[in-house]
Amino acid sequence: MKTLIVSQEEKMVRKRLLLLLKPFDVYPSHEPSVISSSNSLKVFRYLNDRMLVHKSAINFCQNILKKKPVDWKAVFRNDVSQAISDVDLVITVGGDGTLLQASHFMDDRIPVLGVNSDPTRPEELEKLNEEFDASRSTGYLCASTANNFEQILDEILENLYEPSELARMAISINSKLIPTSALNDVLLAHPCPATVSRFSFRSGRNEKPSSLVHCRSSGFRVSTAAGSTAAMLSAGGSAMPILSNDLQYIVREPISPVVLSHLMHGHVKFDERLEVTWFCREGLVYIDGSHLVHPIGHGDVIKLSSMAPRLKVYLPRHLLSQ
Structure with a gap:
């Protein structure tokens, strides 16, 4: 045989x-x-x-x-x-x-x-x-x-x-889910960078949201853990463990009393979400830099959470050991 x-x-x-x-x-x-x-x-x-x-x-x-x-x-x-x-x-x-x-x-x-x-x-x-x-x-x-x-x-x-699973960010505008999830970050800003952006935001769970924070600034940035070492870190945020499921937000160049500065930067847990109400006639939601852009207007409500499908990525091994 x-x-x-x-x-x-x-x-x-x-x-x-x-x-x-x-x-x-x-x-x-x-x-x-x-x-x-x-x-x-x-x-x-x-x-x-x-x-x-x-x-x-x-x-x-x-x-x-x-x-x-x-x-x-x-x-x-x-x-x-x-x-x-x-x-x-x-x-x-x-x-x-x-x-x-x-x-x-x-x-x-x-x-x-x-x-x-x-x-x-x-x-x-x-x-x-x-x-x-x-x-x-x-x-x-x-x-x-x-x-x-x-x-x-x-x-x-x-x-x-083995690949790792990175958190991504789910984005909805007026309760309509954007089909693309953000891997790095989302920026809400006026189309003209020299124009003041007006918005309010709160975080937390549906049944227990935080107090509303009113802002006039140059925009609002939210990042995942993967994006926390990019623009978020440059803007004054902090680096997060790469496999964290939390989000991080920062108000860009806020026009506010110093006493409110502690409200301009924070973290959002996996089971929480950010809700932003836009109060400018024009605005843009930038997803992962300038790759994808969605227009927003006065009164629009943008909701952000880490309840998005994960992305499987083969990460550099040194990131996993940090």
Whole structure:
């Protein structure tokens, strides 16, 4: 009787992958016709180098995938307009912005792995500090770079690396649920940044809400734990444990007596919600930066909570140990 030898690759279930790519049009496409200074030319050439490094990372990841027992296709993030389905894993190549955009089309079933295609180099930042900002791609939520992509991918395919579940924010306007949940943060503000925003808010449970807080400020920001180290931290908030289910809010540049300052910043528990009533003729709800925007007007009620489907993300291991 002939013995059937099954290879390791045949033992593994063939997975379906979507490779979601940061586009090239975010970089300058040609050298400017008028160069105001030699420093401007340096910046242009530096940004052009960033595009080449990003392209190289994409090619590298694709070549790795060609060697693996997986079915995959590559799509630029701007070409995605419908919910992502029929795949076992989404791999984003770019930075946190690409992962954020992917999350807007994903439910709580499909995990995502972020590949930072061009990580910032601290020594380069220091060297070029007097010339220009040499920051590269931000990859706070990205577990991989081109350097360790194959290792991380193998661990995922062999079920040796488990995804974490990150809290997302549910948003409703006048009791109508917005179909997109926020992974990082939500900003309520007037369309003109120089115009004062007027609103009132309260937090708590339905049966036991807090007192109403009336505000005149430059806006109102609410973040998840994943977004607490981004704009929230820059605005004076605090970093939260990455797996926390709470929300954090801060009133931007409030016009109020100092005695009320303790009401301008706080946290909302998982089983609580924020309710904001808008008192300007115009307003915008920004979801995860400028990716998604919804208009609001005088008297509109915006409700925010962490009662949204979680997002499965393969996180950098150092985040889980904090």
